[in-house]
Amino acid sequence: MAFKPRDLSDSVTVRAAAKINLHLGVGAARPDGYHELTTVFQAVSLFDEVTVRPAGAVSVVTRGEGADQVPDDPAQNLAARAAVRVAPDSPVAIEIDKAIPVAGGMAGGSADAAAALLACSRLFDVGWGGEELVAAAADLGSDVPFALHGGTALGTGRGERLSPVLSRGEYHWVLAIAKTGLSTPTVFAELDRLRAKDGVDDESSPPPDELLRALASGDVERVASLLHNDLQPAALSLQPTLRRTLRAGADAGALAGVVSGSGPTCAFLCGDEESAVRVAAELAGGGVAKAVRTARGPVPGARVI
Numbered sequence: 001m002a003f004k005p006r007d008l009s010d011s012v013t014v015r016a017a018a019k020i021n022l023h024l025g026v027g028a029a030r031p032d033g034y035h036e037l038t039t040v041f042q043a044v045s046l047f048d049e050v051t052v053r054p055a056g057a058v059s060v061v062t063r064g065e066g067a068d069q070v071p072d073d074p075a076q077n078l079a080a081r082a083a084v085r086v087a088p089d090s091p092v093a094i095e096i097d098k099a100i101p102v103a104g105g106m107a108g109g110s111a112d113a114a115a116a117l118l119a120c121s122r123l124f125d126v127g128w129g130g131e132e133l134v135a136a137a138a139d140l141g142s143d144v145p146f147a148l149h150g151g152t153a154l155g156t157g158r159g160e161r162l163s164p165v166l167s168r169g170e171y172h173w174v175l176a177i178a179k180t181g182l183s184t185p186t187v188f189a190e191l192d193r194l195r196a197k198d199g200v201d202d203e204s205s206p207p208p209d210e211l212l213r214a215l216a217s218g219d220v221e222r223v224a225s226l227l228h229n230d231l232q233p234a235a236l237s238l239q240p241t242l243r244r245t246l247r248a249g250a251d252a253g254a255l256a257g258v259v260s261g262s263g264p265t266c267a268f269l270c271g272d273e274e275s276a277v278r279v280a281a282e283l284a285g286g287g288v289a290k291a292v293r294t295a296r297g298p299v300p301g302a303r304v305i
């Protein structure tokens with residue numbers, strides 16, 4: 001069924017945030033190829049903006065950070081696939097303004113998909129509630145439900161089953177964005193290879209109970225000491241120079257650093273905003289990353305602006 005926009009001149013813009021995995025426990029590969037995860041997500045203030053307007057055919061134009069690496073083929077672009085999912089017979093022209101690094105482990109494609117879902121559901125008044133949005137999000141990718149949700153959340157299953165997490169206080173981050181990205185399936189496959197080679201069980205690390213307590217009490221230093229990522233050894237194996245980046249962040253005065261998700265972005269938690277600005281300046285001067293950004297979290301999920 002073709003939907004009519006509320007007004008032919010209508011466009012809707014949605015802003016969606018990047019994420020950092022404060023804890024990423026990876027279990028065994030499942031028969032469907034996905035790994036069982038226990039993860040604590042935090043949405044941080046690095047935003048993509050997605051604008052949709054009615055058009056004769058689906059199209060995608062991307063500007064900003066890493067735009068040349070984003071597919072403009074509607075069959076491949078996650079935002080276009082999301083738009084088609086909402087209104088298959090009502091095509092839209094999509095503009096994406098990217099600040100989230102592409103293939104950076106910060107769920108940029110998922111943010112764009114979540115933004116397009118919300119934007120198209122508003123543009124065409126399709127009558128979807130939260131449940132329909134979340135179901136479509138999970139079909140598009142494991143990280144897409146969190147991109148809708150935002151804030152801080154515990155993810156289980158393949159990462160798509162969310163429960164909210166109580167988090168007090170503000171967290172100040174420095175993000176070191178690498179020159180080349182890492183493909184998520186390649187990093188999971190590298191983890192499987194390393195575990196098989198070392199004869200290590202597929203058991204993920206223990207549940208993040210202490211981290212959840214530290215977040216509830218707003219204890220930034222304790223949170224920093226509990227940052228953990230089972231995918232980090234795989235990301236370091238594929239991009240060994242990330243070790244130097246992690247060391248540089250620690251030397252610059254961050255409380256702790258971790259590879260974000262499947263990497264290669266390294267996220268450094270700092271004691272306060274001033275410290276984050278100092279660490280960012282030092283990392284930028286050290287030449288260990290393509291770009292360095294500061295961000296704070298948690299921030300909300302996808303929102304119409």
Ligand SMILES: C[C@@](CO)(OP(=O)(O)O)[C@H](O)COP(=O)(O)OP(=O)(O)OC[C@H]1O[C@@H](n2ccc(N)nc2=O)[C@H](O)[C@@H]1O
Binds near residue numbers: 035
């Ligand atoms: C690793 C994480 C951590 O938050 O994020 P990124 O670092 O990519 O941002 C996510 O699990 C990524 O989620 P997302 O990027 O949505 O992945 P999907 O499209 O669902 O899956 C892409 C591929 O990654 C692998 N995959 C993903 C999720 C999962 N639980 N197990 C997996 O093995 C599978 O090979 C899958 O085919």
Ligand SMILES: Nc1ncnc2c1ncn2[C@@H]1O[C@H](COP(=O)(O)OP(=O)(O)O)[C@@H](O)[C@H]1O
Binds near residue numbers: 069096261
């Ligand atoms: N709208 C989009 N933005 C970014 N990447 C996209 C998009 N649509 C599809 N992709 C593809 O998804 C892959 C993963 O990108 P991204 O979500 O940025 O990284 P990650 O999974 O590491 O967080 C990229 O290599 C890119 O080719």
